[in-house]
Each structure stands twice: as structure tokens, then as C-alpha cells.
Amino acid sequence: MNSSDTALPVQQPRTVEHLIVGHPTSDGAGVKLTRVLTQNLQRRLDPYLMLDAFGSDNPDDYIAGFPDHPHRGFETITYMIAGRMLHRDSAGHEGLLENGGVQWMTAGRGVIHSEIPQQERGVMEGFQLWLNLPGKDKMSAPWYRDFGAAELPRFTLDNGVVVTVIAGQSHGVTGAVTREATAPTYLDVHLPAGARFEQTLPAAHNAFVYVYRGEARLGDTAVPVQRMAILRNEGDGVVIEAQADTRLLLIAGQPLNEPIAQYGPFVMNTQQEIYQAVNDFRAGRLA
Numbered sequence: 001m002n003s004s005d006t007a008l009p010v011q012q013p014r015t016v017e018h019l020i021v022g023h024p025t026s027d028g029a030g031v032k033l034t035r036v037l038t039q040n041l042q043r044r045l046d047p048y049l050m051l052d053a054f055g056s057d058n059p060d061d062y063i064a065g066f067p068d069h070p071h072r073g074f075e076t077i078t079y080m081i082a083g084r085m086l087h088r089d090s091a092g093h094e095g096l097l098e099n100g101g102v103q104w105m106t107a108g109r110g111v112i113h114s115e116i117p118q119q120e121r122g123v124m125e126g127f128q129l130w131l132n133l134p135g136k137d138k139m140s141a142p143w144y145r146d147f148g149a150a151e152l153p154r155f156t157l158d159n160g161v162v163v164t165v166i167a168g169q170s171h172g173v174t175g176a177v178t179r180e181a182t183a184p185t186y187l188d189v190h191l192p193a194g195a196r197f198e199q200t201l202p203a204a205h206n207a208f209v210y211v212y213r214g215e216a217r218l219g220d221t222a223v224p225v226q227r228m229a230i231l232r233n234e235g236d237g238v239v240i241e242a243q244a245d246t247r248l249l250l251i252a253g254q255p256l257n258e259p260i261a262q263y264g265p266f267v268m269n270t271q272q273e274i275y276q277a278v279n280d281f282r283a284g285r286l287a
């Protein structure tokens with residue numbers, strides 16, 4: 001589609017406050033990954049709680065997957081760039097997440113699920129983002145949906161930029177999922193070398209960019225591959241220029257400004273609610 005009809009030009013682009021390098025770690029049954037959004041950034045990037053990037057062509061790094069584990073109080077969004085992962089949960093849902101697909105899971109009051117690779121060789125690459133729920137929704141019924149790559153809203157601009165709208169709105173295109181309280185924007189943007197992309201964003205929304213191919217430039221700041229740029233809460237949007245063929249995630253949301261109490265896979269508002277979650281899990285009441 002032609003973007004010029006619906007795109008509001010950004011007058012005052014946000015600038016980069018900070019560049020973040022992810023921490024190598026492992027999770028699940030020993031899956032190697034890079035934790036890009038860590039716990040110390042939860043307040044700054046409210047309503048987001050975590051971003052993990054995984055990417056390897058060595059099966060030893062991913063083959064064990066994530067056996068049965070619980071979640072309560074937030075949403076997980078898994079975006080598979082390459083690879084095949086089978087999801088099963090205690091609510092009886094099962095789905096295969098494949099190249100370019102998204103799984104959006106609202107843990108709500110609780111799910112127990114597993115995420116197991118369905119390949120013995122080749123590349124496994126993707127992202128898992130944790131989005132908080134407002135306190136009033138933390139004990140809501142669990143929900144989940146798989147979107148195949150072809151089901152995700154996508155558009156191409158005149159300059160060759162291709163945008164997949166996982167959540168929110170971009171250039172008049174509404175994403176696969178919308179949420180009222182957190183108003184998430186989650187875009188996967190592919191830019192040919194030299195191309196430019198603009199996205200309007202409310203200044204109050206916390207926002208960041210993660211470059212996973214190439215190199216981007218935001219104002220005076222170069223954002224190299226495998227870096228997250230946290231954007232200042234000023235201005236009316238984002239202007240991104242590609243220094244090379246570049247792929248990046250642009251993620252933003254409305255902060256909840258509520259207390260965050262986290263214990264592993266449980267994210268609530270108070271310590272008391274965390275004890276309750278742990279007790280419910282131990283007593284088999286979580287699923």
C-alpha cells in the first residue's frame with residue numbers, strides 16, 4: 001500500500017537515551033539466549049518486563065527447549081524468525097510456531113506450558129517479549145493465539161520498507177493484537193540500505209528499538225546489530241534510517257505505573273500476590 005495517505009510525518013523525532021548490550025544466559029532446560037531487556041529496565045520500559053533474543057545454528061544451544069513451567073500475571077509474545085517450536089499448555093491448547101509466526105499468550109491467573117523445538121538441526125532464531133498486565137487483569141482467564149506468518153498484517157512502503165504489525169498501528173494498518181491498558185506497538189521493520197522509516201508514537205509511551213540485522217541510525221546515534229536503543233520520552237515519533245540492509249523490532253507501550261513484584265515466571269503487584277502464586281502452583285491450583 002502507499003503510506004503517504006495515512007502516515008503522519010514525524011516533526012520531532014525521539015533521540016536515543018541509551019544503548020544496551022544483551023546478557024548471554026540460559027533458560028528452560030539449557031537454551032542459550034541473550035536477555036536484552038533485563039529486570040533492572042522494567043520500570044524504565046514499563047509495561048515491558050523482558051525481551052530475550054535467541055539465535056543459533058547449533059542444536060545443542062536450543063534442542064532441550066522449555067519443558068513444563070508456569071506463568072501468572074502477564075503476557076508472553078513469541079516471534080519466531082526461523083525454526084519450529086511446539087507449544088502445549090494446561091488449558092489444552094497446542095500449536096506449532098514456525099518461520100515468521102507469532103504466538104501471543106495471556107497467562108492471566110495461570111498456565112503451565114512447554115515450548116519444545118521440533119527440529120534437530122538448522123537455525124532457530126526469534127524473540128520472546130513479556131508484556132505486563134494491569135493489576136485488574138492479572139487474574140483473568142488465560143488466552144492464547146497462534147498467528148502464522150501469512151496471517152500477520154504487513155505492508156510495503158514505496159521505498160521498499162516492509163513492516164509486519166504484530167501489535168498496535170502503523171501507517172494506518174492495525175496489528176494482529178491490540179490491548180487497551182498497555183497499548184502495545186510491536187513492529188518488525190525490514191529496511192533496504194539507505195531507506196527511512198517513520199512511526200508516530202505518543203511521547204508518554206516507553207519505546208525501544210532492537211536491531212537484529214544490519215545497522216540503523218536514529219538521529220545522531222548509530223545503533224549496531226544486537227543492540228537495543230532506549231528512546232527518550234520526547235517528541236512525536238521515531239525516524240529510523242538504515243545504514244545497511246537492516247531488520248529491527250520497534251516496540252512501545254503505555255506504562256502501567258503500578259508496583260512490579262516478580263518471582264521468576266510470576267509477575268504481580270505485591271509480594272503477597274507472589275506468595276499466593278507460588279502456593280497456588282505448589283497446590284496444583286495454577287492451571
Ligand code: FE
Pocket residue numbers: 066069071076113115
Ligand atoms: Fe513460558
